[in-house]
Amino acid sequence: MMGNHGRATVLWSMLLQVRSQCSTANAIARYARSGQLGHARKVFDETPLPLRTISSWNTMVAAYFEARQPHEALFLFQRMPHRNTVSWNGLISGHIKNGMLLEARKVFDAMPDRNVVSWTSMVRGYVRNSDVAEAERLFWQMPDKNVVSWTVMLGGLLQEARIEDARKLFDMMPEKDVVAVTNMIGGYCEEGRLDEARELFDQMPRRNVVTWTTMVSGYARNGRVDVARKLFEVMPERNEVSWTAMLMGYTHSGRMREASKLFDMMPVKLVVDCNEMIMGFGLAGEVDKARRVFEEMKDRDDGTWSALIKVYERKGYELEALGLFRRMQIEGVVLNFPSLISVLSVCASLASLDHGRQVHTQLVRSEFDQDLYVASVLITMYVKCGDLVRAKRVFNRFPLKDVVMWNSMITGYSQHGLGEEALNVFYNMGSSGVQPDDVTFIGVLSACSYSGKVKEGLELFESMKCKYQVEPRLEHYACLVDLLGRAGQVNDAMKLIQKMPMEPDAIVWGALLGACRTHMNLDLAEISVDKLAQLEPKNAGPLVLLSNMYASRGRWKDVEVLRKKMKSRSFMKLPGCSWIEVEKKVHMFTGGDSKGHPEQPIIMKMLEKLGGLLREAGYCPDGSFVLHDVDEEEKTHSLGYHSEKLAVAYGLLKVPEGMPIRVMKNLRVCGDCHSAIKLIAKVTGREIILRDANRFHHFKDGYCSCKDYW
Template identity: 40%
Template sequence: MKAKSMLRQSVDLLCSRSTATSEAYTQLVLECVRTNEINQAKRLQSHMEHHLFQPTDSFLHNQLLHLYAKFGKLRDAQNLFDKMLKRDIFSWNALLSAYAKSGSIQNLKATFDRMPFRDSVSYNTTIAGFSGNSCPQESLELFKRMQREGFEPTEYTIVSILNASAQLSDLRYGKQIHGSIIVRNFLGNVFIWNALTDMYAKCGEIEQARWLFDCLTKKNLVSWNLMISGYAKNGQPEKCIGLLHQMRLSGHMPDQVTMSTIIAAYCQCGRVDEARRVFSEFKEKDIVCWTAMMVGYAKNGREEDALLLFNEMLLEHIEPDSYTLSSVVSSCAKLASLHHGQAVHGKSILAGLNNNLLVSSALIDMYSKCGFIDDARSVFNLMPTRNVVSWNAMIVGCAQNGHDKDALELFENMLQQKFKPDNVTFIGILSACLHCNWIEQGQEYFDSITNQHGMTPTLDHYACMVNLLGRTGRIEQAVALIKNMAHDPDFLIWSTLLSICSTKGDIVNAEVAARHLFELDPTIAVPYIMLSNMYASMGRWKDVASVRNLMKSKNVKKFAGFSWIEIDNEVHRFTSEDRTHPESEDIYEKLNMLIGKLQEEGFTPNTNLVLHDVGEDEKFKSICFHSEKLALAFGLIKKPNGISPIRIIKNIRICNDCHEFMKFASRIIGRQIILRDSNRFHHFSTGKCSCNDNW
């Protein structure tokens, strides 16, 4: 602290003068670089520019450039580089480093291509930048170019390439690099040995990774952490724990990375409470540990606990990083908790991370899943750089919220800007076509996956096409597509077909789909219920009883459908015909009044959807008191005169009666109702729904 204080005083003194010598600037700039005092360095740069002081060579500028690059201060680096009169190879390499550290991949590639000269550092920086920013294919391609142009790879190059191979799970190429390591006699390098171990582990060759680890005589903390992480990623949490004991016996004390990996391994196999105990026992927790525990909660469906832990972390004065913020925002998205999402957005702005690629993409997803597509678009438009993840978040968000034409326009813009679509992109595009029944466009996009983009359609893409064909009345074409698939149909494909058949009343194909689903996983309740409901709608009560008996024999448990609504930052949850809420009496009174008003306007509850052999009165009660209707009534009680939309979340697909009810209600009460079900968003307004009755 004393040294930094003295440096600040020295900078103050120099900046108080109207002139200064080159030696004075040089001495202070070098001290700023040594102590990583970036703010004082910026003051010195500003003072030089104000007094029109231009160093006779590029030494000082390069020092400042490397400091800005080190901390990913992209704008500062760009501005300084643009002002430099003389640019040498060190200047260009520093700019490359700034782009790599800040994740600005497009600028990194463009700058590398326009450099007037390059050296091995240029290649290493760019290859590492691609590899470190999830662009492994670009990293490998540049490595091949580096070799063609006669530049010898260094240990840093090899580490980056092994990392890229690991990201691609490209074991064949990884083994080629292993061979070149032996030829170049790099095996004595612990960094390369660690990268090799990591590559084999991430490619699923965990035994080969362990063999390399055991041969490594100079194991360091990174070696142990990588091997523990390898076991965690290969689904062997018990071996993680065993290796942790060995690590301690060898004299290496676990650090935060070790513990975060152990926490993740426990969470991976569902032992979240055990992970929390490990987390609580570890005294010196850094941001990586906190984030690992939050992610573990979220992956096990405990998003509320993730948010509580985030607040606990803030109380401990631990500053979140981009990974923490993006994971917490994702938890808010799953809960559709706009209040918490906005609070985390505010925190990201204070931390200067709101424009980070990870955080921005998560925010787009969160606002989309809360039904605030305009806010999602604002975040997207303000992003200084984008990647395929951010494009996908915006495209899928538009498709989910009924902005299907916008989704397709975004896709065309994405292609024009030379971004390569991935599997998620086409899920969003095909979903947009599905929601609008655009069969010809959907078929064109599906065919383009292979014909134009050289990809193989995934099962998710096939499911979208099966859905699109079926919902437009082409069930036999959908069945033919399933039969001619390159993959074996999975649970998603058959459940999609069953859902279509249920909607269209095709009992023959429904029975075929249901039989496949019973074979694939006999413990999941949905196919039994759907088939039973179809039988019930046809009055085939014996078949209904047969399906229910089959469920009992397989010990299948039916999960409850429920809806929730957030009022004044508190979540209220309802099930069908729920009377557990403390304000139930008022809720039912409000709902009955609303039903009466809707009936006066022509709404008739569709009791044909009640698939039980009971009387008409019981059917009426059952259909009128579904969970989303109770949530709406509660929202109207708590927010009677508001103009803001009422937002409801439902964990399963909304039924036809509730969908019609919400359309009528939006017109009668003069308010927008936004309901998110398991399929998509429904924006009800003035008697219409954004899904055009297709969901």
Template identity: 45%
Template sequence: MYAEIGCLGSCHRLFSGIASPDVVCQTAMVSACTRCGDIDFAKKLFDEMPERDPIAWNAMISGYTQRGKPRDALELFHLMQLEGVRVNEVSMVSVLSACSHLGALDQGRWAHAYIERNRLKITLTLGTALIDMYAKCGDTRKAMDVFWGMKERNVYTWSSAMNGLAMNGVGDECLKLFSLMKEDGIVPNEVTFVSVLRACSVAGLVSEGIKHFEDMKLVYGIEPQLEHYGCMVDLYGRAGRLTEALDFINKMPVEPHAAAWGALLNACKIHKNMEIGELASMKIVEIEAKNHGAYVQLSNIYAENRNWDSVSYVREMMKSRGVRKLPGCSVLEVDGGVHEFFAGDHRTHPMSKEIKVMLDEISRRLKLAGYVANTEPVLFDIEDEEKEDTLSLHSEKIAIAFGLIRLNEAVPIRIVKNLRVCWDCHQYTKMISRAFNREIIVRDRNRFHHFKDGECSCRDYW
């Protein structure tokens, strides 16, 4: 009870008053600590438990996953196996969620094979977790294989499959699935409509998107939430209808959130509308003063318009407010191991020399193919050659170089990035996919990018 309302102190007092807590009490305290964010104390308590049943292991693994520590969750799961503890559905749902967070497709496949080997029943919950894992790792084909192979499907299963298609840029397929869902007698919920609206945005179907948004309330009695409004702003913005997007925000019956203004700001950057972009950025900063993305996006808009005084002003504002740009980080899975690369730094990696050689080879090939680095958004008071060096060390470029070295040519290079892919990296990756004849899949903060033969699934809008 105390954990549900965030009263960890009360949980500690209650627990310390128990003379000889049994495994049930200890497991409950582990769950309480993870729920309230004290993951370190939860692990300490877990390690000190004289005996641990499957429920205790599941509580700790789930806690790691929910608190954004997927690697720790997977490591603990492997230890659970080594100790011969019986794995059940709850364990596997947490493991699949951890794989989803990391974009670790190989480990996700292994988890799926483990489920089949141990003949765990594919329940609605487990099946939905498998669909979500494959979709978030960029393998929509396998996600749909799991979906169609399920004997029973509910609204959450359908919604998970639709969301996977939408986030991977397959909007038309998502909308087809929505039609099949209704034909199957499944009534959509608010989660379903988030996927539907995203799909309309990806497919450029503005009129259809507007109709679905209206049907939510008129036909299904679902009151639109902030996420639905954000999808509509993205729908208008992607189509270049920025004035309508702004008008939609101003007419929202609820206070617009940062994500809605963020969708508008992103559209302004793509369509080069500095005036509305300034407004959107300032609105985001009013709501979230430490939102580094808003400052960076506005700075980039100014840079592209060569408005250097405004670029300086934004950066001084960031400095005075203590706002720092989050360092770019890209994760790549090779042979079941997860490799992490940070922007500007590949020297600490054991294969740093090989990575540098590959980066030089990529640069050589792309320049022959006509690639010119887009240096405008980079700091303007350094030389062009330095700007190119800065861009060449963006985290996904380092990860791609490593992938080209280590992964078989037939295997797609799959990368998960914590930030939005910049314009230069997007062009760079498109050209690599053609120059090296490789499929590259990047999951950034906003969506998936499937690069192949010099093209991207996002159609250069992200």
């Protein structure tokens, strides 16, 4: 018989045991939640066996799954003295979290008692794995469903954009909580069906912040920023996500004044908000403001860096982009995918081969170079840097190519005037079974155009629609007009324009005008210039070109009329500039002289020396380009000082003998410079590669790869 005293002792010791069980279980859970797996395990191991509750075991197993250590989790699970349904469910969800769906299913099939959580976890697993069909099969087999199960299934249907099926399921739900309705609203917003979303929203008896934010973001993302703002103003409560959603509504629609105001009002500015402002300002052309946001930030993430680099790249601040990329490396920021891609594009537009190769090395190191997307950007970079050998090498490394990669190579050869090679790649593409798309045809048609293959070009154009089911777009017609025009069939080109199924744009008329200039067709030139004046009233180029044509025919009165017309209106003038890379440094030259360049004296000396050599070789400057350059480049200066000549002179001074001199120009190369550089290549015995706004010119031994046809 146990006395009162004995009974109290037993009770007391039981109470103590429960208390210490609770406190150790709590400690384990606390450590596990905060990701301190080591501490959790220490408390677990130091707890004597009888004090380890089943929930401590479950928590430990879950913690290992959470920490991506499924094998350790499984090992612990197998050592458990007792298991309950929660333990088995934890095994299912743990496997699913670690992407082990098949193992989860095996556990599910083998476990003793399945409850609604077991079933729902499995359904969720299939939804996550994008196997919504299997999720549905399981869902309809469930013996019991609760609101969570229904919501998981609803999420699966919405994930597949099966909005009508989702709505049917939604209507069948015996009970709908805030989460379920918000899910449905989000689905409608995703599809742009704002009225249906709003109807559900208005009918809700209770809403939370997330529901409001879903609706605000739905309006914001679908171009109804003002409605979004009205809702935002009346929200009973806002969180960081609400502010970010509203801000993005403004930045993505380019409404930077409002974005800026909202940004200043934000109680908490997250890194994403600053990144949004950088992109928003930058893409709206306010690069200085974008930079200021960047500099004022305390904590930057890799998205911050890639945002500003991208802004610089898109807005033509190539040197700044490279500088920022360098700073990023100096500050030890881990290079990320978007930055590398942006910088490769910068290297491409700057034709900075040294930097491009450096980035390529980094890509290899980080194994990003195995990616098809990256490889295509790399090919384009090498092509734009004028290094077709390296472009081809990257191209050849991929046995399985996608259409983008084929297009990069075709366009590359085409831009270098290698029509034959471009067409060969196109035929290989056909045999490899990859279907050409609209971009492919822009490549092959311009290849035909640059290399004077009129017959092939016309045939390819015909085959586009009948053989490859690619509908010709405006760009393809522009290529064809260019093809006919360059080959001297200017009237046929005009006939084609009249027959086009769509309204011709400035590129089409520009192509015709170029052909008119080459083949001196004044009548059609005047028509083209009229059309271009309507389409691009700010562009002085066509008028300058026409004026040059009048001048060369001695029609000085017409020249005068045009000149007056140009003075009376304001035109955008794109200043001509050329650049060259020497020892990883990009040297920019604008027209005129090399003032501002530290090595100006030796550059001018080189130009004088070249002048002498050229005169000896029988060069005489072409006066028509002095009067008005085609591209409106600094006409007050004499031909000797065009930017491309300055860059070539600098290249002759700095690029080692035997290496090609690679010069870039932002406009089309001027005709006089073209003849001069041909001769420079001859008298100096150097190879000069000039990339202008349209294409590449390889100068060697007095000849150019474009065969004076550009």
